[in-house]
Amino acid sequence: MEQIIQFFSDNYNMVTIVILSIFLGIEVIGRVPSVLHTPLMSGANAIHGVVIIGAIIVMGQAAPDNYLAIILGFLAVILGTLNVVGGFVVTDRMLEMFSKKKQKK
Amino acid sequence: MQHFILLLSYLIGSISFIIGLKMLSHPDTARKGNLYAAVGMTIAILATIFLYTDENGNHLGNYLWIFGGLIIGTVVGTMIAKKVQMTAMPQMVSLFNGMGGACAAIISIVEFRHFIHKQENPSTNLIEDAMNAIAGVLHPHATATHANDKLILLTILLGLVIGTVSFFGSMIAFGKLNGNINDKTLAGQQVINIGLLLIVIVLIVAILTGFIGISITALFWTLFVIAALYGILFVMPIGGADMPVVISLLNSFTGVAAAFGGFLYSNPVMLTGGILVGSAGTILTMLMCKAMNRSLTNVIVGAFGGNAAASGISADAGGAFKEISLSDSAVLMAYSKKVVIVPGYGLAVAQAQHICHELEKLLEEKGVEVCYAIHPVAGRMPGHMNVLLAEADVPYEKLKEMEEINPEFAQTDVVLILGANDVVNPAAKTDPASPIYGMPILEVENASHVIVNKRSMKPGYAGIENMLFFQPKTSMLFGDAKKVLQDLVSELKSM
Numbered sequence: 114m115e116q117i118i119q120f121f122s123d124n125y126n127m128v129t130i131v132i133l134s135i136f137l138g139i140e141v142i143g144r145v146p147s148v149l150h151t152p153l154m155s156g157a158n159a160i161h162g163v164v165i166i167g168a169i170i171v172m173g174q175a176a177p178d179n180y181l182a183i184i185l186g187f188l189a190v191i192l193g194t195l196n197v198v199g200g201f202v203v204t205d206r207m208l209e210m211f212s213k214k215k216q217k218k
Numbered sequence: 219m220q221h222f223i224l225l226l227s228y229l230i231g232s233i234s235f236i237i238g239l240k241m242l243s244h245p246d247t248a249r250k251g252n253l254y255a256a257v258g259m260t261i262a263i264l265a266t267i268f269l270y271t272d273e274n275g276n277h278l279g280n281y282l283w284i285f286g287g288l289i290i291g292t293v294v295g296t297m298i299a300k301k302v303q304m305t306a307m308p309q310m311v312s313l314f315n316g317m318g319g320a321c322a323a324i325i326s327i328v329e330f331r332h333f334i335h336k337q338e339n340p341s342t343n344l345i346e347d348a349m350n351a352i353a354g355v356l357h358p359h360a361t362a363t364h365a366n367d368k369l370i371l372l373t374i375l376l377g378l379v380i381g382t383v384s385f386f387g388s389m390i391a392f393g394k395l396n397g398n399i400n401d402k403t404l405a406g407q408q409v410i411n412i413g414l415l416l417i418v419i420v421l422i423v424a425i426l427t428g429f430i431g432i433s434i435t436a437l438f439w440t441l442f443v444i445a446a447l448y449g450i451l452f453v454m455p456i457g458g459a460d461m462p463v464v465i466s467l468l469n470s471f472t473g474v475a476a477a478f479g480g481f482l483y484s485n486p487v488m489l490t491g492g493i494l495v496g497s498a499g500t501i502l503t504m505l506m507c508k509a510m511n512r513s514l515t516n517v518i519v520g521a522f523g524g525n526a527a528a529s530g531i532s533a534d535a536g537g538a539f540k541e542i543s544l545s546d547s548a549v550l551m552a553y554s555k556k557v558v559i560v561p562g563y564g565l566a567v568a569q570a571q572h573i574c575h576e577l578e579k580l581l582e583e584k585g586v587e588v589c590y591a592i593h594p595v596a597g598r599m600p601g602h603m604n605v606l607l608a609e610a611d612v613p614y615e616k617l618k619e620m621e622e623i624n625p626e627f628a629q630t631d632v633v634l635i636l637g638a639n640d641v642v643n644p645a646a647k648t649d650p651a652s653p654i655y656g657m658p659i660l661e662v663e664n665a666s667h668v669i670v671n672k673r674s675m676k677p678g679y680a681g682i683e684n685m686l687f688f689q690p691k692t693s694m695l696f697g698d699a700k701k702v703l704q705d706l707v708s709e710l711k712s713m
Contacts, residue, residue, distance in 0.1 A: 120369060127481065127489060134490050137236060138497030142505075145243040148617070150502065151601035154466050155311045156242045156252050157499055160235050161472045162318050163259065163491035166266045167325045167479035172287065173270065173278025175328075182328055183280065187287050189324040194291020195298075196318035197263075201256040202299035203310050204242075208249040210304075210608040 152207045159200025165193030220269050227265030228487040234258020235491050239498060262487045263288075304609050305566040308602065309395040312388045312465045315472055319384030322475035323442075326378035329482060330438055333371060368426055370482065375422050375438075377478035379445045384471040386449030391465055394453070407455050414448040456518070462595065462602075463506045463514070470499025509594035509658075539675070542693035544702070547634075547669050548709035554631035556587045558623065560660055561603045562596055564637010564672060568699035571610035574636065577703055578612065580710045589616045591623040591633075591660050593641035620660060627664040635662065635670045637699050643684045652682060668692040671702050 121128065145153055172186035234254045241251025270278055278284070295314075302310050393399035421441040424430040430437065456464050477492030479485070507514050542550075551557050565574060578588045590612065596603045604617055618626075627633065635642060638660075645652040646659045662668050668691055675687070675694075686692055695702060 120366075123366070127484065130486060130489055131477070131493050134493035135497040138239075138494045138499075139501050141236060141239045141494070142243060142498045142501045145502070145505065146245065148601050148604040149243060149245060149248060150462075150506065151307065151311075151605060152248055152252075153239075153242050154462075154469055154499070154502055155307070156248075156255065157239065157473070157495045157502070158311050158315050158318070158469050159252075160239065160255055160259070160491050161469070161476045161495040162314075162321075163231070163235075163262065163488050164318055164322045164325070164472070164476035164479050166262060166485060166488050167476075167483055168287075168321050169263065169266050169284055170270060170278065170483055170485075171325055171328045172280055172284050173267070174272065175280060175283075177279075182331070183283060185324050185328050186280075187283050189321045189328075190284060190287030191291045191294075192317040192324070193321040194288050195295040196314050196321060197259055198292045198295035199299045199310070199314040199317070201252060201259075202296055203302070203307065203314065204252045205249065206299065207304075207307065207605050208252060210605060 152204055155200060155204040155207060159197055159204055162193060162197030162200055165190065165197055168193040221271065224265050224269035225486070227261050227269070228485070231258040231262030231265075231487040232490040234261075235487075235494055239494060303569070304606055305569065306396070307605065308462065308465065308597075309392050312392040312395065312468070315465065315469050316385045316388030316392065318472045319381045319388060319468070319475060322377055322381030322472065322479055323385060324381075325479050325482070326374045326381060327442075330371075330374050330378070333367075333374060334435060337367075371426060372422070373478050373481045375425060375441065377475050377482065378438075378442060379418055379422070380471050380478065381475040382442060382445035383449040383452065384468050384475060386446045387453045387464070387468045387471075390450055390453040391461060391468065395461060399454075407451070411448065411451055414444055414451065417444050418448065452518075463503055466499055466503040466506055467514075470496045470503060473497075473499055506595070539687050539692070539694050542669060542695055544695070544705050545709050547693075547695055548706050548713065550667060550669070551581060551586065551632050551634065551706075552584050552710060552713055554586055556626075556630045557581055557632045557634060558589055558591050558627065558630045558662075558665065560591045560593075560596075560633060560635045560638050560642060560662060561607065562636060562638020562641065563602075564699050566597050566602065566606055567637065568701075570636065570698075570700035570703050571606045571612075573700055573703040573707060575607070575610040575612050577707050577710070578616070580707060584710070589618050589623070591620070591662075592617050593620055593638070593660050594658075596638060596641050620658060624661050627661050630665040632667045632669060633662040633665040635668065635672075636703075637672060639672070639684055640682070642686055643682070644686055645682065645684070648685075654682065662686070663689060663691070666691065669695050671695045671697065671699055673698060 142153070168186065168189035171182070172190050175182035175186050177183075235258055238251040238253075238255025238258065241247035241254065244251075267278065267281070267284060298313075299310065390399060418441065421437055421444065424432075425434045425437045425441070428434065453464055453468075473492045473495030475492070477489055477496060480487070480489030480492055503514065559574065559578065561571075561574065565571060581588050590603075590607060592603050597606070607617060608614070640646075640654055640657075642660050642662045643652075643654060644659065644663055646654045646657045649655060663686060668686065668689070670687060670692060672694065674696065687694060697705075
């Protein structure tokens with residue numbers, strides 16, 4: 114019990130962020146026209162690419178003689194970048210079609 | 219000061235994600251929203267590279283490696299994303315999602331090694347300990363308290379499990395949508411999956427409490443293997459119309475995995491970004507399930523394609539179907555008042571969206587009212603058909619959603635079904651034994667005539683027979699959607 118209280122007061126800010134973010138995520142999505150389900154999923158997919166920041170920290174903190182950490186970190190940076198860049202570009206391509214059509218009208 | 223700018227950048231990043239997601243859910247602002255989120259991400263990444271410091275105030279090193287990885291990822295990612303066909307979009311989302319999952323898993327692996335190293339070489343310096351404890355207020359992962367150690371370990375383990383499941387699951391989903399992997403159901407699949415989940419929980423508890431007398435490194439790798447196995451077996455039996463739901467679910471998994479990374483590094487932008495996607499992704503998954511009138515457990519446990527054959531109606535129950543010639547179809551449509559086109563995955567595979575638009579224009583010139591009926595889960599992903607038809611410049615107003623079009627079928631002369639199947643299967647309404655029972659469908663059987671274009675009589679993705687094809691008012695027009703539409707267009711032109 115003491116540990117839980119300790120954890121809660123130590124990480125109070127983070128717990129708050131998590132709980133508010135959960136509600137925010139639900140609120141933000143709310144009512145989406147089904148037309149946008151795929152682009153939205155793709156956009157959200159790009160956003161969780163934020164995990165790249167963890168990869169950068171891992172990479173940046175790897176000791177120069179720790180080859181395994183370097184290789185893993187490097188791989189993580191590449192994969193994370195793929196997620197971010199690929200995600201945003203694919204989403205943009207999908208949405209481009211909606212706006213292209215709008216201009217013509 | 220630097221730390222302040224870093225935190226400010228993270229705040230900007232978090233806000234851009236929220237605004238971006240919000241804007242993504244409205245058609246007018248969607249593209250800008252995506253751009254905002256991308257800009258916010260770039261700011262957060264650059265700030266991390268140049269401004270991040272550990273608890274001792276050291277900056278990050280290995281710039282060559284970091285930028286090397288970023289450049290490789292950017293070039294490859296852009297190339298893949300630019301080159302991919304519109305029909306292959308769902309696979310792409312799944313692929314990139316898997317990359318994020320793998321990234322999260324790798325972070326956990328590296329941090330676990332780091333953690334073990336720290337445990338084996340505890341600091342003997344009292345002053346350092348005190349410093350760490352102070353720094354720990356800002357960086358909880360540096361505090362040396364016992365409870366916090368366990369928590370860090372738990373975070374690492376959960377990040378590993380979720381990231382790994384997400385990666386392997388996404389790869390299987392990618393392979394399935396790409397047609398490389400078929401649906402497979404092992405005997406007792408559900409029991410095996412639940413068993414694997416139990417093993418995962420036991421292993422996590424074992425690592426945390428050490429109640430099994432094996433080194434925790436060995437347990438850690440076992441956990442990794444089991445999680446990978448679960449990811450594969452979890453997606454393997456799921457097929458058919460359920461794939462988008464699974465991808466959306468895995469998408470929110472990766473979000474949660476990213477959030478665990480945020481916990482690990484007390485990084486607010488990872489935390490908000492990850493949790494946002496986690497909750498928004500879950501809601502999106504629910505919305506998709508609702509569109510199909512199924513519960514999430516039903517999707518996961520139900521294993522669509524696998525055991526459908528047993529409960530579906532057998533082919534001979536339907537009896538004969540009749541075929542219709544190209545010219546007859548053309549005449550029938552040209553002299554109709556109202557034609558409704560029902561696009562499905564067949565249209566996407568054949569890349570027939572442009573020729574379909576041409577057919578629609580030709581019919582309109584002849585005074586026929588033409589519109590499209592879009593089922594919420596037509597294609598392989600909600601909105602798949604909208605994106606596809608938008609690419610061919612089909613006006614937005616012509617795309618009608620299910621609730622809007624269903625009452626109109628009674629006044630429709632001809633329904634032209636292009637490679638759609640399960641979304642027009644009346645068994646969803648009439649046959650409680652059918653695996654798709656309860657899913658709302660397009661009620662095309664209310665129209666005067668139904669022309670079904672398919673490549674063969676093979677059942678649709680859900681693996682069940684469609685009684686619609688055997689009804690007297692239904693005619694079959696076999697062939698590749700693009701070829702058939704081209705022929706129809708030339709028939710119409712020569713009329």
